Amino acid sequence: MAVPDATLERDAALFAPIARTGRGFYLTVAVLGLAILWGAIAYWTQFNEGLGVTGLQQPVSWGFYVTNFVFFIGISHAGTLISAILRLSRAEWRRPITRMAEVITVMVLFIGAGQILVDLGRPDRLFNVIRYGRYQSPLLWDATSISAYLTASMFYLYLPLIPDIAILRDRLGKRRFLYSVLAMGWTGTERQHRILNRAIAIMAVLVIPIAVSVHTVVSFVFSMTIQPAWHSSIFGPYFVAGAIFSGIAALIVAMAIVRRIYHLQAYLKPIHFRYLGHLLLVMTLLWFYLTFAEYLTGYYGNEPEEMKVFWSKFTGPFWPTFWAMLALNFVVPMAFLVNLRNHAVGKTVVASVAVVLGMWLERFNIVVPTLSNPRLPFPVTHYWPTWVEWGETAGSFGLFILLYVLFVKFFPIISIWEIQEGREAGLKDVEERLRTYLPDDTTPEPAHGRARVTT
Amino acid sequence: MALWGMVIDLDRCTGCQACVMACKAENNVPAVGAKEAARGRTISWMHVLVEESEERTRFLPRPCFQCDDPPCTKVCPVYATYRNPEGIVAQIYARCIGCRFCMAGCPYNAKYFNWRSYQQEAPGQNPDVSVRPKGVVEKCTFCHHRLQKARDRVRAERRELAPGDYVTACAEACPTRAITFGDLSDAGSDVAKLAKSPRAFRVGEELGTKPKVIYLSETEAHGRA
Amino acid sequence: MSARPSEVDRRVRALQWAIAALAVVFIGGIVTWIAHLIRTAWRLGDVPSASIGISIVAIPVFLVLLGVIVSVFWGLLRDGGSR
Numbered sequence: 228m229a230v231p232d233a234t235l236e237r238d239a240a241l242f243a244p245i246a247r248t249g250r251g252f253y254l255t256v257a258v259l260g261l262a263i264l265w266g267a268i269a270y271w272t273q274f275n276e277g278l279g280v281t282g283l284q285q286p287v288s289w290g291f292y293v294t295n296f297v298f299f300i301g302i303s304h305a306g307t308l309i310s311a312i313l314r315l316s317r318a319e320w321r322r323p324i325t326r327m328a329e330v331i332t333v334m335v336l337f338i339g340a341g342q343i344l345v346d347l348g349r350p351d352r353l354f355n356v357i358r359y360g361r362y363q364s365p366l367l368w369d370a371t372s373i374s375a376y377l378t379a380s381m382f383y384l385y386l387p388l389i390p391d392i393a394i395l396r397d398r399l400g401k402r403r404f405l406y407s408v409l410a411m412g413w414t415g416t417e418r419q420h421r422i423l424n425r426a427i428a429i430m431a432v433l434v435i436p437i438a439v440s441v442h443t444v445v446s447f448v449f450s451m452t453i454q455p456a457w458h459s460s461i462f463g464p465y466f467v468a469g470a471i472f473s474g475i476a477a478l479i480v481a482m483a484i485v486r487r488i489y490h491l492q493a494y495l496k497p498i499h500f501r502y503l504g505h506l507l508l509v510m511t512l513l514w515f516y517l518t519f520a521e522y523l524t525g526y527y528g529n530e531p532e533e534m535k536v537f538w539s540k541f542t543g544p545f546w547p548t549f550w551a552m553l554a555l556n557f558v559v560p561m562a563f564l565v566n567l568r569n570h571a572v573g574k575t576v577v578a579s580v581a582v583v584l585g586m587w588l589e590r591f592n593i594v595v596p597t598l599s600n601p602r603l604p605f606p607v608t609h610y611w612p613t614w615v616e617w618g619e620t621a622g623s624f625g626l627f628i629l630l631y632v633l634f635v636k637f638f639p640i641i642s643i644w645e646i647q648e649g650r651e652a653g654l655k656d657v658e659e660r661l662r663t664y665l666p667d668d669t670t671p672e673p674a675h676g677r678a679r680v681t682t
Numbered sequence: 683m684a685l686w687g688m689v690i691d692l693d694r695c696t697g698c699q700a701c702v703m704a705c706k707a708e709n710n711v712p713a714v715g716a717k718e719a720a721r722g723r724t725i726s727w728m729h730v731l732v733e734e735s736e737e738r739t740r741f742l743p744r745p746c747f748q749c750d751d752p753p754c755t756k757v758c759p760v761y762a763t764y765r766n767p768e769g770i771v772a773q774i775y776a777r778c779i780g781c782r783f784c785m786a787g788c789p790y791n792a793k794y795f796n797w798r799s800y801q802q803e804a805p806g807q808n809p810d811v812s813v814r815p816k817g818v819v820e821k822c823t824f825c826h827h828r829l830q831k832a833r834d835r836v837r838a839e840r841r842e843l844a845p846g847d848y849v850t851a852c853a854e855a856c857p858t859r860a861i862t863f864g865d866l867s868d869a870g871s872d873v874a875k876l877a878k879s880p881r882a883f884r885v886g887e888e889l890g891t892k893p894k895v896i897y898l899s900e901t902e903a904h905g906r907a
Numbered sequence: 908m909s910a911r912p913s914e915v916d917r918r919v920r921a922l923q924w925a926i927a928a929l930a931v932v933f934i935g936g937i938v939t940w941i942a943h944l945i946r947t948a949w950r951l952g953d954v955p956s957a958s959i960g961i962s963i964v965a966i967p968v969f970l971v972l973l974g975v976i977v978s979v980f981w982g983l984l985r986d987g988g989s990r
Contacts, residue, residue: 277816278780279797284722286791288782348780348795348817355760355779360944362958366759366783367944371965374937378969382976389983404915408922411983422982426975433971452787453753453889601791602886603744604733608722761953 235398238646241639244489245399251488252636259629266622269615270345278348282611287598291616292346295623297590298473299339300373300445301466302583305474305481306332306380307438309503311431319657320502322649323494326642327485328478329384334630335477336377338623343369345619365451368444376434376441383430386423389413390644402637442470449593455532456525456597465517469586472510472556476582479503481631483576485640494641497571504575507582508564515557535600544609545596548588555585684843685769686824687866687894688853689876690743693901694860695730697741702728704855705745708825710807712800712814725794727822728852740900743861745852746771746792746822747885747893754784754793763819769866769894770824778818785819789886790893793821824863825850845871866894920984927980934973938966 235242273280283290306328313321343366344350360367393413396406413419446466449457479500486495525533540549559581563574595610634640705711705728714723731742748771755763755771762778765771785793799816807813810827814820832848845864853861864873876882881898941962948958 277796277798279718279721279723279816282721283797285724285794286785287722288785288795343781346781348782348819349778352760352777352779355762355777357940359760359777359947361759361761361953362944362948362961363954364757364759364783366757366781368961370759371941371961375965375968375972378934378937378972382972386979404919407915407919408926411923411926411980413983419983422979426979429971429975433968433975437968448783451757453789453891454786598786602789603742603791604731605791761951764953 235394238643240489240491240493241641241643241646242395242399244635245395245637245639246401248636252632255632256629259625259632262621262625263629264622265618266620266625269618269622273345273615273619274350278346280613280615282613282616284608284610286601286605287595287608287610289346289594289598290610291591291612291620292342294587294590294594295620296339296342296346297445297466297594298587299335299342299623299627301442301470301473301586301590302335302477303332303339303376303380303474304438304442304467304470305335305478306330306383307376307434308471308474309478310383311434311438314427314431315435317656317660319649319653320499322645322653323491323641324478324482324499324503325645326384326387327481327640329380329387330631330634330640331474331477331481332380333377333384334627334634336373336380337630338627340373340377342623365444365447368447372437372441372444376437379430379434379437383427383434386427386430387642387645388638389423390415391639391642394643395639405637439467442466449597454597455530455600455602456536457593459521459524461517461521465521468510468513468517469589472507472514473583473586475503475507475510476579476586479507479575479579480583483572483579485635486572489635489640491641494646500575501567501571504564504567504571504578507560507575507578511557511560511564511578511582518553518556532600532602536596539596539600540592544599545592549592552585552588552592555581556589557585559585683767683867684865685867685894686748686829687769687864687873687877687896688745688748688824688850689862689873689882689896689898691860691862691876691898692740692742693898694856694858695741695743696858697730697732697739698857699730700855700857701743701852701861702726702730704851705822708808708811708851709823710801710811710813711820712796714798714800718798718800723795723797725796725800725820727792727794727820742885742897743852744790744792744885745824745850745895747790747891747895748822748824750892750894751890753787753789753889753891757783757787759783768829770826770829771821772826773819773821773823775812775814775818775820780817780819782819789889789891793819795819923980923984927977927984930976930980931973934969934976938969938973941965941969 281290281292309328310321310325310332314325344353347353356367356370360370362368389409389411390413392406393410393415396403396410399406443463443466446462450459450462452458482495482500482503486492522537525537539545560578563578563581567574599608599610706713706726709727711725711727714725718724728743728745731744733740733742748765748769750765750769752763752765752771755765758764759781760777760779762774763771763784764774780795782795785791785795796814796816796818801813803813808827810831828850829848832843836843836847845868850861850863853863862872862876864871866874866877868874876898877896879898881901882896883899884893884896886893945955945958945962947953948955
């Protein structure tokens, strides 16, 4: 049976974005549309004239687009890790967060994969990858892994969405046909819940190794070459840690924006930001540790080719992006995240915005300095992105945010049924669970002839 | 089966770049124009690297090293670059999707990209070599088209391929005969004999790419008599 | 609850089965593609071990995904009641 009306009244705020469309929505779409238009014009120019309209050159043949690719795919780890891991660890505070995270993952994966398409010299020959693909190439590992992740995360978003779609079908009054189709005949019976919960549980377990594999193989695009500062065994774990790091930050930013715009302060409370803020702090420390290990190893080994790249980042042409990255990824988060007792929302948002920027710079600092320092004595060059690359970046962000905004317009961004489940069953479940943690009640045996404890 | 390779005597190289020009003429390498050149897009299959120090200036003519364990072919997603049985690393322009992974993988930066449509088919080009469209990677092929023509010719003349039938444009053009080209697997060939010289070295040998362009290091007399 | 499914109900049903079929075709297509790449690598002798190694992991993963989504769609749609 569908949800009782009284409960729906209580969660009216979760229906509001779907039920009503204000001026703000159209304004947002218009602004995003401008960014997307800039991106479209940039790409159209590039499609006609060739990649020469970018700042790319010999030897820096990869630049903004590959940076964006790694960055966006990294953000996709928001959904999985938060949603899947929190679900599996039965953390009740995940309830208002999981849908938001899962939507980020699905939308950003499209944008991330699109970056590779934009980077191709011959996008008209994209199907050659399908027809003639070689599995020795890390790009094919990427294609397979990202396909698996996209498929898994779409399912993982859709399955817990079904009961909410059924609620919309029954209660909203508009778009009935769409919701009827997508609800897959959900009526909320015991049997259906069992099927769904089992499927969600399997997906939660499956999606984690898939997600880990995705950013690992993205890192392998660099580490499988023999270029200095790329050919390092740390890349797999480094990229996965960085992805989780940037993913949590992106999630916090999304949460803060959604909370403000749709007045969801009752659902997204400071405690949620505080817990995610603690996770973000842990990731800051982990990221710093891995970065430190990588650079210390390079510095201590003092190999000439490695050191060329090292110094170009520390004191050479890339010092602004390198030190900005350290400030944004480590100094700012440490400053803002250590004490979240007060102003949790504000502090975590500041730290998160810094991390999102810092992680973009981190990807840039991986891609460009190595290519800018070839082994052989070529004349020195400098890579400067052009309006085309800026436009493509702006358009990509715009498109991602637009897809997100459209989702919020059609589906509840906070899982209605899971919130209700939390109210009805959550407290009881947690109390029972806590009881099992505490020592069992046993009546002490009388001590016959054994040492007696005198009180 | 032949194994095509090259020996470049750095003692004889004067940095005149006749090899560069011959290569460009032979292989329809486009002149990208002053603006594109200023933006770092010059395409130079044969590139003479210059290393200046207080004692001397060194010239290192660098074609594609046609590695026997090429880091570029491993990473190509679509079989657009591969090593053929005779040791030449080939480039299939018609299949290349322009991902530039091979460019990122080459430790010698021997691969070049057509950032724009730099040329159309036109009279005056070498008809034996295809003109590359925009968006694909290209590189030195040891003038593979000359091998094909030589094979056709000797088949018509009913004989075997002899040393001298197939020679690259750069080797042919070098005025000091610094570049020797031939079959490394033929123990009697000039190339094979020079490759065994005590002065012989390969660039980036420690990387394990097994390059087939061997350099003969300068002697004491370099720059003098 | 009507005893006979209405016109709208039937259309909804049809679309739902179509979505389920799409999911099967999509994943089936990916699995077929991976098998095609193995065959190509084998025929050309181009590091077939890489293709086989990856597919040993990738194909089961996709098949599990297929199993999960098919079991959910089947379980839900079999019931009737497209409402």
